Amino acid sequence: MSKPKVWVSRPFFPDIVDRLRDHFDVRAEDEERPYAPEEIAERLADADAAIVGLADRIDATVLAQAPRLRFVANLGVGYNNLDIDALTEAGVGASNTPDVLNETVADYAWALMLAAARRVGEAERWLRDGQWKGARFEGWLGADVHGKTIGILGMGRIGQAIARRASGFRSPVIYHNRSRLDAAIERECGATYVDKATLLARADHLVLVLPYTPANRHSIGEAELKAMKPTATLTNIARGGIVDDAALARALAEGTIAAAALDVFEGEPQVCPALLGLSNIVLSPHIASASRDTRRDMAALAVDNVLAAFGHGPHAGRPPTILNPGVLADAS
Ligand code: 8YV
Numbered sequence: 509m510s511k512p513k514v515w516v517s518r519p520f521f522p523d524i525v526d527r528l529r530d531h532f533d534v535r536a537e538d539e540e541r542p543y544a545p546e547e548i549a550e551r552l553a554d555a556d557a558a559i560v561g562l563a564d565r566i567d568a569t570v571l572a573q574a575p576r577l578r579f580v581a582n583l584g585v586g587y588n589n590l591d592i593d594a595l596t597e598a599g600v601g602a603s604n605t606p607d608v609l610n611e612t613v614a615d616y617a618w619a620l621m622l623a624a625a626r627r628v629g630e631a632e633r634w635l636r637d638g639q640w641k642g643a644r645f646e647g648w649l650g651a652d653v654h655g656k657t658i659g660i661l662g663m664g665r666i667g668q669a670i671a672r673r674a675s676g677f678r679s680p681v682i683y684h685n686r687s688r689l690d691a692a693i694e695r696e697c698g699a700t701y702v703d704k705a706t707l708l709a710r711a712d713h714l715v716l717v718l719p720y721t722p723a724n725r726h727s728i729g730e731a732e733l734k735a736m737k738p739t740a741t742l743t744n745i746a747r748g749g750i751v752d753d754a755a756l757a758r759a760l761a762e763g764t765i766a767a768a769a770l771d772v773f774e775g776e777p778q779v780c781p782a783l784l785g786l787s788n789i790v791l792s793p794h795i796a797s798a799s800r801d802t803r804r805d806m807a808a809l810a811v812d813n814v815l816a817a818f819g820h821g822p823h824a825g826r827p828p829t830i831l832n833p834g835v836l837a838d839a840s
Contacts, residue, residue: 512556513576514814517543517564520583524807531820532557549573557814559583560590566602568594579817579827581810584797585609585666586747587831588720596832603813603829607665608805609797614669616796617745620769621658621713624741626650627767629790651712651739651766654678659711661727662718662746663689663699670715671697682707708735713743720747728752733759742768745796749774757782760789771796 514528516536528534535551542563543551552558552574560566561583571577571594579601582590587604595602623629627650634640654677660667663685671681681699684707688694694701702710714736718724728742729752736742742765744751753774759765761782769790773779776794783789797806812828815821817836830836 512818513554514557514559515551515555517548517551517558517560518583520807521804524804524811527808527811528814531815531818545570552577557581557817559810559814562586562589565589565591566595567591568597571595571598571600574600579603579814581813581827583806583810586719588747590831592832596835599835601817601827601833601835602831603810603817603827604831605806605809606829608809609802610665610669612799612802613666613745613796614673615799616771617666617670617715617717617743618673620745620771620790620792621715621741621743622653623790624743624767624769624788625653625713627788630787633787651741653713656712657682657710659683659707659714660699661685661704661707661714661716664717664719666745667715667717668693668697668699670717671699674698682710705735708732709737711740712737713741716742716744716746716750718746718750720749725749726752726755728756730755730759733764736765738763738765740765744769745771748772748776753780753783756789757786760786 511531511533514532514534516525516534518540519536519538525534525536548564549570552570554576555574556576557579559581566580568591577600580590580595582604585604585606590602592602627648631648656679658674658679658681660670660681660683663683667683674681675698682702683699684702684704688701716728718727727750733755756768757780760768767788771792772794797803809829812821812823816823816825816827819825
């Protein structure tokens, strides 16, 4: 009997992809690029499973052309590229990669927050540019992070990991989230719940960790930036589109807030040109989860989900991080 087919939409750790080969006929791309919907549909036409990334949109139109598809594993915790309702409707299971990246992403949120506050990127560019001619006692003044109020918008598991790190900096943490955390978790993270207006007004360093939904688009725009302290920094490691990038560029140019750091952009890999011209912003190409160990863990989790969905591996029959488990119940 021929093996089921799995499409792997980007190259990653060959030893991890190889774990699929005993059970699947693997079609793995050897180039990482965004695929047009027609290209995805063409690749899924005879696929039973797929491992995709955030640039690969799987929606009802694609699914209508993928009659054999039973499972899609997303290489990321955020899954706004997947239409979960359409997948469920089509009887296709879907998984993401939660938890394995929490600590790595939290480390990076602090790296960006510190870099924005202490002007690391700007100072490095200046030095490399040969401009360091002598010391200036009053040069390069940035903002402290220790002892300052850290604000977190979106308090899931990554937000909580960011909050826990604040105790070493003796920084109080305030947060806002759709739903308030249990008191025990608040205590463990040292975080105090506030409404969004208070969060914006009181945070010295605001970090965004919201999942992307259409309702969250431009959660931080002109009005929210104006509500922040002029000395504050803003860090976005969540999703492009949560911040109105054009409004942020204006706010940074006009001194509405002091500095920002973005790892994600609306329409990435395109970056709002107005941001590129500013010195008081740190920009990185969506790398918050990119430590060697964590990217391997994410890849392994995606592979485990696919294997499990087809009855293989230690989780046979129970994909460990399935997003729509009802699909399996319906299939059994
Ligand atoms: C990406 C992320 O998955 O997990 C997420 O939601 O945004 C990242 O970890 C990563 O950039 C791989 O595309």
